[in-house]
Amino acid sequence: MTRLDGFVKTWPKHLMHEGQFTDTGFVRAQLDGLLSWWATAGVDGAVSEDSVDWLRPPPPRAARAMPQERASPPQGAARPEGVATPPMPAAVWPDNMADFRAWLAQAPDLPEGRWPGRRFLPIGSDAAPRLMIVLAAPEADDAPVEAQHMRLLDAMLRAAGLRLDDCHIATLSLTAPPGGRLEADVIAPLLRRMRHHIGLVAPQRLMLVGDQTNRAFAPTNGMENNENLPFVNHMGGIVPCISILHPRLIVGQPSAKAEVWKSLRSLFGGREL
Incomplete structure (x- = not known):
């Protein structure tokens, strides 16, 4: 004072x-x-008793040290428990389906690698199939869904003039997550990988099965998640798309089966399949 x-x-x-x-x-x-006078002058806080040369140029900044590259852990080295492995960059993903399937079978650093269990590899036609079916995760060994649900899906497709053997079937996650729900931090890398996968297969049409799958592909533009996505982007362009309920929710519901049939017809332009 x-x-x-x-x-x-x-x-x-x-x-x-x-x-x-x-x-x-x-x-x-x-x-x-x-106090009002000083506030009007712009002095509304504690100031130094010493004079300051406000016109003096600032001292040069010290050169920033270049970030050091982290040494890659030796191949086969154990990764700390609970640390997720970053997904493989798209630039090094195999560029043909045969090599991509082989890579999926052997890659040690997949996002879903934290979960135990056998990997479900894509099945069906790889050469521009009429329909590609994508689910969130496998539900049974060597099958995307349980046997009874697979039979239901097969029956619905046959009624529409399609066969499972003529379709390409894949899952976002190759292994089943605990509780059947994909964790939020793996959805983005799994989706990037699936878009690459779709581009390699180049299907004529795409069907997303289950709410988890539809939510993963849904844009973040306020669109209701239960609405059909008309198209899905992939590395080679876009593909017409529908989404349906999971077969376990369709069992015993004739109205749900009718909705699937309606969606399939709309996907193929209302023509007989």
Whole structure:
């Protein structure tokens, strides 16, 4: 308060005795006026007592040290428990389906590698099939869904003039996650890999099975997740698409089966399949 001493000395002495210092409005008015003046001048916080040369150019910045590349762990080395392995960049994914399937079977650093279990590899036609079916994760060994659900899916496709053998079937995750639900942090890398996968297969049409699969592909534009996506982007372009309920939710529901039939017809332009 050294700079205020001269100002305080001008206050009437008789107002600074007993309770008059706080009971009168004089001091408050004086302080309010002083603080208002400094606030108007832009000084609303503590300042240094020393003068500052505001026009002095700033000192040069110290050169930033270049980031050091982390040494890759030796092949086969154990990864700390609970640490997710980053997905393989798309630039090094195999560019043909035969090599891609072989890579899926042997790659040690897949996003879903944290989950135990056998890997379900894509099945069916690889050469521009009429329909590619994508599910979230396998439900049984060597099968994308349980046997009864697979029979139902086969029956629905046969009624539409298609056969499972003529389709390409794949899952976002090659192994089943605990509880059957994909963890949020793996969905993005699995989706990038699946878009590459779709581009290699180049199907004529795409069918997303189950809510998890539809949500993974759904754009983040406020669109309701239960709406059909008209198209799906992949590395080679776009492909017409529908989404249906999972077969386990269709069992015993004739109305749900009718919706699947309706969606299949709309996917193929309403023509007989």
